[in-house]
Structures are given as structure tokens and as C-alpha cells.
Amino acid sequence: MHYIDITQQKIIDAQNIHYEYMRYVIKKKLNGKYFTEPKPNPNIKSIHIVSGIHSEVKRFLNVEKNLRKVLVGTPEELDSIKSRFTTKKEIDSIKRLFDYEMWIDYNPKSTYHFYNAYDLAKNLDIPTCPYCNRIYTKTVTNPTKITRPTFDHWFPKSKYPLLALSFYNLVPSCNICNMGKSNDPFSLNTHFHPYHKSVNPAEILSYRFSFDYKDYSSFKFKIVPDNTFSEKSTKAFKLEDIYKMHEDEIVDLRQIRDVYSVDYLEMVKKKILLNHISEEEIYRLAFGVHIDEAKFDRRPLSKMKKDILKELGII
Structure with a gap:
């Protein structure tokens, strides 16, 4: 196990790209044609508004500081908002906006073809699993998308779907650690998080x-x-x-x-x-x-x- 140093420039650059691209997609899904900022990447396809989003969810995510916290907030900030929405309708809205399965699907027709799990893994360039330090987790994308690490959701996406695409909740890891870790509840003051180092x-x-x-x-x-x-x-x-x-x-x-x-x-x-x-x-x-x-x-x-x-x- 080893901490991932978030002061490294490559981590900072990867975080900034993640926020810029994911923010644009979520804003488009929330507001459609009423969100008029230019595309941050020319390869972004047309993104349509997602209808039926719960009003509280839409209001919360349209506040810039809230959306930033969701997408690139520190582990402590994620912990503070993970249970922000609890009703069935709110959760349904969150799952449609933060669709992890769509993000990891490398499909030319996908919304996330311009930026997906392969891109984040390559930008992070973390070559071994931070949990076990046993297995290489290098990303190979040439000539095609060949291999990448899995992404462990430290805060489980099944329980906290709001954090399904959060930068500091996507831990590049080997499949064994991702699938084999304990199902016991984790908290930042009791269990290791690669991006969080306590002062205690x-x-x-x-x-x-x-x-x-x-x-x-x-x-x-x-x-x-x-x-x-x-x-x-x-x-x-x-x-x-x-x-x-x-x-x-x-x-x-x-x-x-x-x-x-x-x-x-x-x-x-x-x-x-x-x-x-x-x-x-x-x-x-x-x-x-x-x-x-x-x-x-x-x-x-x-x-x-x-x-x-x-x-x-x-x-």
C-alpha cells in the first residue's frame, strides 16, 4: 500500500482535465442548449439534456462550487456530500447523470469517447496497484485500447452514486484488490485511502x-x-x-x-x-x-x- 502524492504535477494535470471535461458533460446533461459555453474538446459529440432530473439535484449541481466538489473534491469533501441525496427520485436522477458504465465503455458512439476511463488511467500514469504493490496497472492505448487498471470506488458507487465519477473516488487498482477487498464499511479515519493522508x-x-x-x-x-x-x-x-x-x-x-x-x-x-x-x-x-x-x-x-x-x- 502506498499513498498517491497529489502534489505531483501529473496528478494535478489529470485532475484539471477530468474537471474540465466532466463538468461540460454534466452541465450539458442538466441544461442542454441553455448551457452555451464552447466545447473544451473538439471531439465532443452532441450532448442532449437529460429530462426529468429532480429539481433539488439540478439546483445543487448548477452551483459551480457544488459541482466542483462532486467532480474533484478531496476525499474529505466527498465524505461530506456522499449522502446529500437520499430519495428514490433523487437517486434515479443522480444515476442517469453520473453513469459510470457509460464512462468506461470505449465506444466511438459514446458520449465519453473523447474522454473515458482509458484517458484518465493514461493521464494518471500510476504503474502499480496502490493497494497491493504487486501487479502492474500500466495503461496501453496503442494501436487500440488494450489494457488499463480497473477503478476502485473507495466510496462504493452502489451506495453513493453521486461519487461514481469523482476523481478522488476513482482509484486505479488491480482487479484482485478491486474485487477482493472487504465489504466492511470504510471510513477515512479507519481505513487507508491512497489520496488521503491524515495529520493524526x-x-x-x-x-x-x-x-x-x-x-x-x-x-x-x-x-x-x-x-x-x-x-x-x-x-x-x-x-x-x-x-x-x-x-x-x-x-x-x-x-x-x-x-x-x-x-x-x-x-x-x-x-x-x-x-x-x-x-x-x-x-x-x-x-x-x-x-x-x-x-x-x-x-x-x-x-x-x-x-x-x-x-x-x-x-
């Missing part, structure tokens, strides 16, 4: 990978959380269970420890690479992952390997 130390994700073993060829992963927040978060995404398939990695690292001792990286540097590259590059070449926490999202298994390497005394 008790609500910050902090854990490490460790292991138990019967002998030198039989290891079992375990997660050691530093607080209740981290314990609930790692259990919700079943990290200990899903990492069982990677227990052979511990065997490999242990063999390095036994064969080459704790001086393995120094040996690689002096005997093979002749001091021509940095310590960080040596680590990446030796273990295939990044040592810098800020780059954990660039390579799968980065956190796990660093934690195990530290426990083994290799770094």
Missing part, C-alpha cells in the same frame, strides 16, 4: 512485511502493523493472504544473504559495476525494485522486498 499519527498507514519460517526453504509472510488503522487497512485488502504467492521471493533473498553475506550490494558495486553508478541504481539492478519509498509505485513488490532485505540485514 494514529490514522497514517504504517506497517512492514516480515516472515516466519520452519526451515531455510519454508517461509511465510506476515504483516506487522504499527497501529490499528494499518491493521484494519491491510486486513481489508487481505495483503497477508495475497502475498502467499510470493513467498519464494523470501527464499531467494535468504539465499543471497547466506551465500554473499551482508556485503552483497558492496560486492556488486566493486566487483562488477566498478563504482560507475549510484547506490540507488545498484539496488534496483540487484533486486529489480526501487529503494526510495516515493518510487515504490514504479515497480511491483518494492515495499515488500525492502522490508525483507532490512530484516535479513542485507540493507
Whole structure:
């Protein structure tokens, strides 16, 4: 698990595009020909007004600050408005305006052909799942739309349809984490959200990978959380269970420890690479992952390997 740094320029740019394009579509659906602003993208097709929208929903979304909060509000802001509409007619209106299934349908005739799930995934460029850091979530769009991450709705869209297309409620993730996470209710002060980092130390994700073993060829992963927040978060995404398939990695690292001792990286540097590259590059070449926490999202298994390497005394 790792936080997604919302100060990164690519995240800010992706957010701005999401707001500009989605705002235009929603405004058109609400007001039709009475919304006369120019198209922000020439590839936008004709968008017709959605009839029968509940008056309270229309009034709320036509207030600019409200629509902005829905589309690009922070996780805290989304939490504050998630239950804004509760009646059957209001919910029906919301579902017709914020149609997630239409947005993920890459169809040349779709309203969202000019901007859809593939575009957001590509703009974000988050290469590994922020929940498990096990699986690549890279987006490939050439020559056709080939693959992209799934989008997890941290606030479930089935319960909170108003947030179905909210930028900070669309977490690019692997299918296993998206489909396999716990159905228990999440809240920002009890469970990890990739875009939310609390100022309260008790609500910050902090854990490490460790292991138990019967002998030198039989290891079992375990997660050691530093607080209740981290314990609930790692259990919700079943990290200990899903990492069982990677227990052979511990065997490999242990063999390095036994064969080459704790001086393995120094040996690689002096005997093979002749001091021509940095310590960080040596680590990446030796273990295939990044040592810098800020780059954990660039390579799968980065956190796990660093934690195990530290426990083994290799770094």
C-alpha cells in the first residue's frame, strides 16, 4: 500500500482535465442548449439534456462550487456530500447523470469517447496497484485500447452514486484488490485511502512485511502493523493472504544473504559495476525494485522486498 502524492504535477494535470471535461458533460446533461459555453474538446459529440432530473439535484449541481466538489473534491469533501441525496427520485436522477458504465465503455458512439476511463488511467500514469504493490496497472492505448487498471470506488458507487465519477473516488487498482477487498464499511479515519493522508499519527498507514519460517526453504509472510488503522487497512485488502504467492521471493533473498553475506550490494558495486553508478541504481539492478519509498509505485513488490532485505540485514 502506498499513498498517491497529489502534489505531483501529473496528478494535478489529470485532475484539471477530468474537471474540465466532466463538468461540460454534466452541465450539458442538466441544461442542454441553455448551457452555451464552447466545447473544451473538439471531439465532443452532441450532448442532449437529460429530462426529468429532480429539481433539488439540478439546483445543487448548477452551483459551480457544488459541482466542483462532486467532480474533484478531496476525499474529505466527498465524505461530506456522499449522502446529500437520499430519495428514490433523487437517486434515479443522480444515476442517469453520473453513469459510470457509460464512462468506461470505449465506444466511438459514446458520449465519453473523447474522454473515458482509458484517458484518465493514461493521464494518471500510476504503474502499480496502490493497494497491493504487486501487479502492474500500466495503461496501453496503442494501436487500440488494450489494457488499463480497473477503478476502485473507495466510496462504493452502489451506495453513493453521486461519487461514481469523482476523481478522488476513482482509484486505479488491480482487479484482485478491486474485487477482493472487504465489504466492511470504510471510513477515512479507519481505513487507508491512497489520496488521503491524515495529520493524526494514529490514522497514517504504517506497517512492514516480515516472515516466519520452519526451515531455510519454508517461509511465510506476515504483516506487522504499527497501529490499528494499518491493521484494519491491510486486513481489508487481505495483503497477508495475497502475498502467499510470493513467498519464494523470501527464499531467494535468504539465499543471497547466506551465500554473499551482508556485503552483497558492496560486492556488486566493486566487483562488477566498478563504482560507475549510484547506490540507488545498484539496488534496483540487484533486486529489480526501487529503494526510495516515493518510487515504490514504479515497480511491483518494492515495499515488500525492502522490508525483507532490512530484516535479513542485507540493507
